[in-house]
Amino acid sequence: AHSFPIYTQEEVTKHRTLADGVWVTYKGGVYDITDFVAMHPGGNKIMLAAGGALEPFWALYAVHGQDHVLEILSEYKVGELSPEDCKQQEASLSDPYSSDPPRHPALRVNSQKPFNAEPPPELLSDSFITPSAIFFKRNHLPVPKVDPETYQLEIEGLPGGPVSLSLAELKSRFPKHTVTATLQCAGNRRSEMNQVKQVKGLNWGIGAISNATWSGARLRDVLIAAGYTPGTVAQHVQFEGLDRDVTGTTYGASIPLRKAVSEDGDVLLAYEMNGEELPADHGFPVRVVVPGTVGARNVKWLGKIALSQEESSSHWQQNDYKGFSPCTDWDTVDFKSAPAIQELPVQSAITQPAEGSAVDRSAGELTVKGYAWSGGGREVVRVDVSLDGGRTWQVAQLQGGDKQEGPAEAPPLGRAWAWKLWELTAPLPEGAQELEIMCKAVDNSYNMQPDSVAPIWNLRGVLSNAWHRVTVRVEE
Numbered sequence: 001a002h003s004f005p006i007y008t009q010e011e012v013t014k015h016r017t018l019a020d021g022v023w024v025t026y027k028g029g030v031y032d033i034t035d036f037v038a039m040h041p042g043g044n045k046i047m048l049a050a051g052g053a054l055e056p057f058w059a060l061y062a063v064h065g066q067d068h069v070l071e072i073l074s075e076y077k078v079g080e081l082s083p084e085d086c087k088q089q090e091a092s093l094s095d096p097y098s099s100d101p102p103r104h105p106a107l108r109v110n111s112q113k114p115f116n117a118e119p120p121p122e123l124l125s126d127s128f129i130t131p132s133a134i135f136f137k138r139n140h141l142p143v144p145k146v147d148p149e150t151y152q153l154e155i156e157g158l159p160g161g162p163v164s165l166s167l168a169e170l171k172s173r174f175p176k177h178t179v180t181a182t183l184q185c186a187g188n189r190r191s192e193m194n195q196v197k198q199v200k201g202l203n204w205g206i207g208a209i210s211n212a213t214w215s216g217a218r219l220r221d222v223l224i225a226a227g228y229t230p231g232t233v234a235q236h237v238q239f240e241g242l243d244r245d246v247t248g249t250t251y252g253a254s255i256p257l258r259k260a261v262s263e264d265g266d267v268l269l270a271y272e273m274n275g276e277e278l279p280a281d282h283g284f285p286v287r288v289v290v291p292g293t294v295g296a297r298n299v300k301w302l303g304k305i306a307l308s309q310e311e312s313s314s315h316w317q318q319n320d321y322k323g324f325s326p327c328t329d330w331d332t333v334d335f336k337s338a339p340a341i342q343e344l345p346v347q348s349a350i351t352q353p354a355e356g357s358a359v360d361r362s363a364g365e366l367t368v369k370g371y372a373w374s375g376g377g378r379e380v381v382r383v384d385v386s387l388d389g390g391r392t393w394q395v396a397q398l399q400g401g402d403k404q405e406g407p408a409e410a411p412p413l414g415r416a417w418a419w420k421l422w423e424l425t426a427p428l429p430e431g432a433q434e435l436e437i438m439c440k441a442v443d444n445s446y447n448m449q450p451d452s453v454a455p456i457w458n459l460r461g462v463l464s465n466a467w468h469r470v471t472v473r474v475e476e
């Protein structure tokens, strides 16, 4: 048998461009796939794995689980990965993040500890349901390890006194309800605000949004079983996470009681995501899913629910996730003066083509793709796209397309919880050497996005929903 040279991960990582050669690893083998890149049936996505392992990407695209794919790969083998690099690096025991779960390498990491990351745009619009592995992750604290056997959900603030439910009881005592809902972080697209003037917060691109199916007990059913009646005196439902900082402070948030108990609010105590047990990063074993409401209120690793007259006293409800005027700065801001963000405004963004990329004149036409969503269950009814900096507009096609399995039927009025993917294929404008592509969405209340960022700039960089703009070069 042929014996191959041994390479370290460091050497492999150096090969991630066509100029330097494109290397990948698979099951301990090292492959130089430079010559295969242009022939790849899945196109340029192959470059996402350059310099690293194929396994996590092939897990996303099961089409690779076929013998002929492995045969192709074997032709490009150039070496073996060193045994040390085959083992995962163990973080030191003193690190509170050491038991955080493994993450998908396609994620664009905004911060490692706590872990915050978003999928690359071209993967985001690839599927109506975002695979859990690349669903954006927004953690304020280490991921807590929760034992599902001993897990107890505490419920307080009801006339009959406190109630506690095990995971088994939550699953067996209440009907399982499934909702497809998009989660968006209030800070999605914050990086565009940073370009106007520096704001505080993680520098999210357009990927702090994702769409999944969630299954669990309806919060309404659980509250009624715990003693809630329409006469119960309370305005808010508070949620407390099991994730805590070094001082013992837990993550917390609240939503209006009205939303929590509404029959068509669809608020879930979810124990499944995309048909599987909730992943550790997304709140195992139980999280709240509040469709139509900002990500921050969708509390993960849920430990406690409390009905009360007041909102949650948590930092994240009181002194964060609020919007302000562009004239408000850190010296003048009064967090008490603004309401906590709940429903989010209408949003859309372009996922393809990528900013700064080149399009080929000879192709004659261009396909633009993206997502659109609105808060509060308002349905996106139209997306307008311009290829010429806003001089002329065309209406994009919502859903459809070959790989975008959308929902079977239109959502019930007021319960449009899922995003819409959209697409437009149009002739390239004559003569232009550069295209400024823009998109803007309209929801069924005729809410529209503001045209630019500066007038909605705010010190925390939240609610960034101006027309999205992408500039590409046209190559002759």
Ligand code: HEM
Binding pocket: 024, 033, 036, 040, 041, 042, 043, 045, 046, 047, 048, 049, 054, 057, 058, 061, 063, 064, 066, 068, 069, 072, 073
């Ligand atoms: C399809 C090979 C890496 C994404 C395919 C197919 C082959 C192939 C042979 C066609 C399969 C069929 O239809 O029977 C390879 C090889 C790779 C590689 C040899 C590495 C050396 C990747 C990576 C990604 C990817 C890293 C994503 C990040 C895709 C997609 C398709 C595909 C999306 C489906 C294309 C379509 O038909 O729509 N690949 N692939 N591939 N590949 Fe890969």
Ligand code: MTE
Binding pocket: 135, 136, 137, 138, 139, 140, 141, 183, 184, 185, 186, 240, 241, 242, 243, 251, 252, 281, 282, 283, 294, 295, 296, 297, 298, 299, 300, 301, 302
């Ligand atoms: N719940 C807990 N317990 N801890 C958190 O840090 N982050 C919140 C929310 N729920 C958070 C949480 C924020 S700000 C967002 S945007 C969403 O979770 C992100 O959910 P995801 O990581 O499943 O995408």
